[in-house]
Amino acid sequence: MNRDDVIQGLRDFLADALDLAPESIRADSTLFDELDVDSLSVLELAVFSEDTYDVDLEPVLRDANTAGERADITIGWLADRIVAAAPAESAV
Known part of the structure; x- marks a missing residue:
């Protein structure tokens, strides 16, 4: 899994969930x-x-209580957390 694919997945999900244009x-x-x-x-x-x-991601999203903490959470930041925490892909 790479960062660009995760960003695209997050964009698609959020566009649908928030009724926004993906771009x-x-x-x-x-x-x-x-x-x-x-x-x-x-x-x-x-x-x-x-x-x-x-x-x-629930703990990191839940614990973002201050305006500063919330301002730091971008789509790219989330993608970085997902890529870093994702289980290793199995070799075939």
Whole structure:
């Protein structure tokens, strides 16, 4: 799994969940400020990440309480966390 594929997956998911055009979601788009993600969308995103990438983002999303912490969470930042935490792919 590579970062670009994860970013594309997150863009597609968020575009559908938030009723946005996928091209309006960039790697540097902030989840809470620019995309205005609400608590239900955070839960849906956590489930999507778990189901799609086998990575639990719920703790990091839940624990982002201050404006500064929330401002740091971009699509690219999430993709980096997913790639770093994803189980190693099996060699065939």
